[in-house]
Amino acid sequence: MSLLRVDSLSVQTSDTVLVSNLSFSLAPGERLGLIGESGSGKSLTALAMTGLLPRQLDASGSVLLAGEEVIGGSDRQLNTLRGTAVAMVFQEPLTALDPLMRVGKQIAEPAARRAKRDGTPIMGGALDATVIDLLLEVALPDPQRIAQAYPHELSGGQRQRVAIAMALACKPDLLIADEPTTALDVTTQAEILGLLDGLVRKRDMALLFISHDLPVVANTVERVVVLRRGETVETGLVADVFAQPRHDYTRSLLQAARSFDDALGGKR
Amino acid sequence: MTDITLPSPPTKAKHTISLTFWGGIVLVGIHIVLALLTLVWLPYDPNAFTGGRLDGASLSHWIGTDRLGRDLFTQLMIGSRIALQVGIGAVAIGALIGVTLGTLSAFASKWLDDALAATLDILIAFPTLLIAMLVVAASDTANLWSAIVALGIALSAIVARLTRILVKRVLVMDYITAARTSGSSWGKIVFIHILPNIWPTLSVNFALQFGLAVIAEASLSYLGLGAPPPNASWGRMLQEAQGTVYSAPLGAIAPGLALVSLAIGVNLLADGLRDQIDPTRRNR
Numbered sequence: 001m002s003l004l005r006v007d008s009l010s011v012q013t014s015d016t017v018l019v020s021n022l023s024f025s026l027a028p029g030e031r032l033g034l035i036g037e038s039g040s041g042k043s044l045t046a047l048a049m050t051g052l053l054p055r056q057l058d059a060s061g062s063v064l065l066a067g068e069e070v071i072g073g074s075d076r077q078l079n080t081l082r083g084t085a086v087a088m089v090f091q092e093p094l095t096a097l098d099p100l101m102r103v104g105k106q107i108a109e110p111a112a113r114r115a116k117r118d119g120t121p122i123m124g125g126a127l128d129a130t131v132i133d134l135l136l137e138v139a140l141p142d143p144q145r146i147a148q149a150y151p152h153e154l155s156g157g158q159r160q161r162v163a164i165a166m167a168l169a170c171k172p173d174l175l176i177a178d179e180p181t182t183a184l185d186v187t188t189q190a191e192i193l194g195l196l197d198g199l200v201r202k203r204d205m206a207l208l209f210i211s212h213d214l215p216v217v218a219n220t221v222e223r224v225v226v227l228r229r230g231e232t233v234e235t236g237l238v239a240d241v242f243a244q245p246r247h248d249y250t251r252s253l254l255q256a257a258r259s260f261d262d263a264l265g266g267k268r
Numbered sequence: 269m270t271d272i273t274l275p276s277p278p279t280k281a282k283h284t285i286s287l288t289f290w291g292g293i294v295l296v297g298i299h300i301v302l303a304l305l306t307l308v309w310l311p312y313d314p315n316a317f318t319g320g321r322l323d324g325a326s327l328s329h330w331i332g333t334d335r336l337g338r339d340l341f342t343q344l345m346i347g348s349r350i351a352l353q354v355g356i357g358a359v360a361i362g363a364l365i366g367v368t369l370g371t372l373s374a375f376a377s378k379w380l381d382d383a384l385a386a387t388l389d390i391l392i393a394f395p396t397l398l399i400a401m402l403v404v405a406a407s408d409t410a411n412l413w414s415a416i417v418a419l420g421i422a423l424s425a426i427v428a429r430l431t432r433i434l435v436k437r438v439l440v441m442d443y444i445t446a447a448r449t450s451g452s453s454w455g456k457i458v459f460i461h462i463l464p465n466i467w468p469t470l471s472v473n474f475a476l477q478f479g480l481a482v483i484a485e486a487s488l489s490y491l492g493l494g495a496p497p498p499n500a501s502w503g504r505m506l507q508e509a510q511g512t513v514y515s516a517p518l519g520a521i522a523p524g525l526a527l528v529s530l531a532i533g534v535n536l537l538a539d540g541l542r543d544q545i546d547p548t549r550r551n552r
Binding site: 047050052079080081082083084086087088090092095096097098099100101109110113114117150152163166167169170176 | 441442443445446447448449450451452453460461464465468546547548
């Protein structure tokens, strides 16, 4: 059975269709990339899958997450899926962390909730230890000190590691990473990608990796879905799509990535 | 994997207390001390005629006496207590109603939110003092509590409108969506993310409201709608000193200064407090 099955999902405002007729599925432990330029409806898709679309947007079609229908589901019912079946990492780690809460506490919050849902509540010292373990798992140095820090006291890369630790604290079956490296510099990008890749494999999580950047996705995922203006233009194994892009749009994305690389290479 | 070690967070942010904060602590502190002192000790019975009429400052009467020969400093001390009672009471009531209403409004469906916002705008358009006078007039006997409740209700509209805007601003932040995706309930999000994040701005506003409430109570008392005698409110002292302001100016200057110093003190305190609460503003 697939962990996530999206079937003719559409998202629209009262007068515009933002995502139309999107279908794909994701098996447990599988890694899928959702590719497209900005405004192609990738992030909306992610929100729709967790039932968190803004009120003024409508979703139709079907999203089955861990066997439960998300579209039209009640908030109470969806809330039990969020932070259990699915967790999310966002693009901009500075705004995805509460500026006034110490990092350790922000990780402890979902960790405690997940433990409570599993029927094994943890608190106090055990919770602190869990937080430190999570900080170590995302390879943050000096976790005791980081746990006491506020987000603004950390670097961009460190913040994103904290955000990943928060997602891991949920022990999700599916991790949605919404452009997790876009706000970071190239070196940090590579580190975060490596970290995500390792964690997903180690914990055997499914990964939905959302990005506008084909090369970034290529090494992390097995299959890709290419979106353009809310419509699926191409889908398939990464190697196939890269080697023989069937659609002009995919070709132009690849071309853009290549010429960018060439330009960088030329400067070096 | 190697990690690029960037500046590690300071082990413990060193708290520096700004001059503003100290100023606020001192000014408000003086009033708190005077107010607490009245509970156990007063220089004179506030209603006893202990000196000559309109005496100037002397060792036995530090800022003189009123036209009936009652000690002004005693009245001033009681005035401090009443001002603090009114300020704290009105802001507490205003905050409770205002923050609740504002938060609900921010979460409400569009038409309900619009209706609430319009109601608040109309309420705010009425001068605070006018609303307070209406509430006091509606209650049978004018007493301190009716004034406090009246001011609290008048202030709640301002607090509600501010809260609504602040909550809406926080609601669109990624960390709220992040909390939602990790399965946090709205109730929890309000208490652990939203309220702490709007608190720095709200607290400063509460201080402004505190100052407004103190001044409004003085105005109500000045008009005879505040605390009835023997409660010596600064407003009533000002009103009584009005006729003799040329012959005995201290009778008007002293309560006036007391009023201004408390209002300024609370504002300084709030400014300092915001810097203390908000970790991103510390050490600037």
